[in-house]
Each structure stands twice: as structure tokens, then as C-alpha cells.
Amino acid sequence: MTRTAPRPLIPPEPEISDFSNAEFRRVADYAQREFGLVLQENKKQVVQSRITRLLQEFQCRDIASFCSRLESGDFQAEREAFVTALTTNVTSFFREAHHFDIFAENLLKPSLSGLRSGQRLRVWSAGCSAGQEPYSVAMRILDLLPDAAKLNIRILATDIDPAIIAKARAAVYPAEEARGIPPAFRKSFITTRAAGCFSPDPCVTGLIRFAELNLVGDWPMRGPFDAIFCRNVAIYFDKPTQARLWSRFAALLRPGGLLFIGHSERISGPAMNHLVSAGITTYRRSKDIKG
């Protein structure tokens, strides 16, 4: 059951003294256990200032009572705000552009005739932030397959942060962000809106289904996926969580499917036996495991 703490008439002033080491550990342990997020000691100041804002927002007297709410599992709003406060949503259209070239050249182009006659294509953008990554994938697909909406082609885009998923669904971006989109795609796939904003066209948004999903929790989908983009997300996780994540991706990819990861991330652990390098921070699932 989700509860909201009763709001007192005169809210107490939160105690904004420095986090003790024990308080920092309590916050960090919760972030790691629930979301796989690693909060380094040297980020203590940043974490403290973000959590202090949450204490004010939720009218919590001190960090101990905020942690108690989180740990009880009953306070969904606090949990969501905690994730939003501690994750980084930095992203852009066609970020690490070589991935979209590899996706088009190695995966789409060899399958064009099959895809035109109903072959299935499933792509997962895992940790999609405000949607720029899956919309970039969709534009690449539409460039080669203008009728993609009528074909068996779907993109799943997930993120742990409900606020950012709402933004992704809304799909309204400041005009400056269009600079990352290749000019031909700008012409074909986006529409300028009032007040210096633009949106991807319905043919782009229509290919994508957005959902909230914690990569460290259970996953409802069974796959197989032809491509998974999980870029600049695992970098926030500890090593064992990263290794587990790579193995779970390998199991959900079809043999020959591609995994794209962030520029400062590396595949580690047992997944290394099943994912072979296929370009810069790109891996192909080998054919030797049962998926």
C-alpha cells in the first residue's frame, strides 16, 4: 500500500546539519540495494544537498525519518523523488552517433527485404532518459523503412525515473537540441512548435512504447531483442550489478543481436563468453547460449 505522510499545519524545519558518515552510508546502502546506484564518498556533498531538498519537499524533520520512509517501502512519492534526485539524465539526439550507423549498416540494411515482408524487429532502449535515444533509433529505422509503422517493428524504451518517462512521452524539446539531428532527418521527422520547441513527428513517436523499469529489478519482457541500447547507465552501478546486467542482456538478445553500451563502459563477467566485440562499445551476441 502506498501512503503519504500527513502534512503538519506548521511544517518542521528540517535539520540541515552535515550528514554523519552513518547517515550517508544508510542513504548509499538504500540506493545500492534498491537501484544498483553507487554513491561514492567523494560525492557526499552533492548527495547531501539533493537529499536536503527532499527533506524540505516531503516535510521530513531529519534524514533518519526520511530513510525510514524509504526503507518501509510504503512511500512511493518519496522513493520516486529520491531516484530523480540521484540520477543523471544527461542525453542528446544521436549521442555517440557511430552506434546508429552500426545499427543501420549491420542490422537494418541486411534485413530490409525480410522486414518489408513482416520479419520481426525489436529494439530496447534501456535507461532512455527523456527519449532522445529511442527517437534517434526510430528516425534511423524510418529513414530506411518509411512504412515502419505498418511493419512488425517496435521499440521499447524504459527508465527507472517516472518524471523522465513523462518527459519522454511528452516529446517536446528545446530548439537547440535539434542540432544533434542530421539535417535530412530534421527535415523529414520533426516539426517546429511554438516557443522555440520541436517534437518528433507521429511516425517517429508511434514506433515507441515507453515504460518505467528498474534495471536492477525484475523484467517483465521475454525478448528476444535484435538490439539493446543501454548507454551511460551501468556506469552508475557497482561491478557485480554491471556484470549481472550484461548477462541478463545477453540472455535477452537473439543470436547475432547487438548490444550498444556507453563510451566509458566495458562488458565484464560471464557475459564476456557470449558477447563479442562488433565495433566501438558494440557487442554481438554469439550463437552458443540458450537465450
Ligand SMILES: C[S@@+](CC[C@H](N)C(=O)[O-])C[C@H]1O[C@@H](n2cnc3c(N)ncnc32)[C@H](O)[C@@H]1O
Ligand atoms: C545519463 S542517462 C543516459 C541516457 C541515454 N541512455 C544516453 O546514453 O544518452 C542515465 C539514465 O539511466 C537511468 N537509470 C539510472 N539507474 C537506473 C536503473 N536502476 N534502472 C533503469 N534506469 C536507470 C536514469 O534515470 C537516466 O535517465
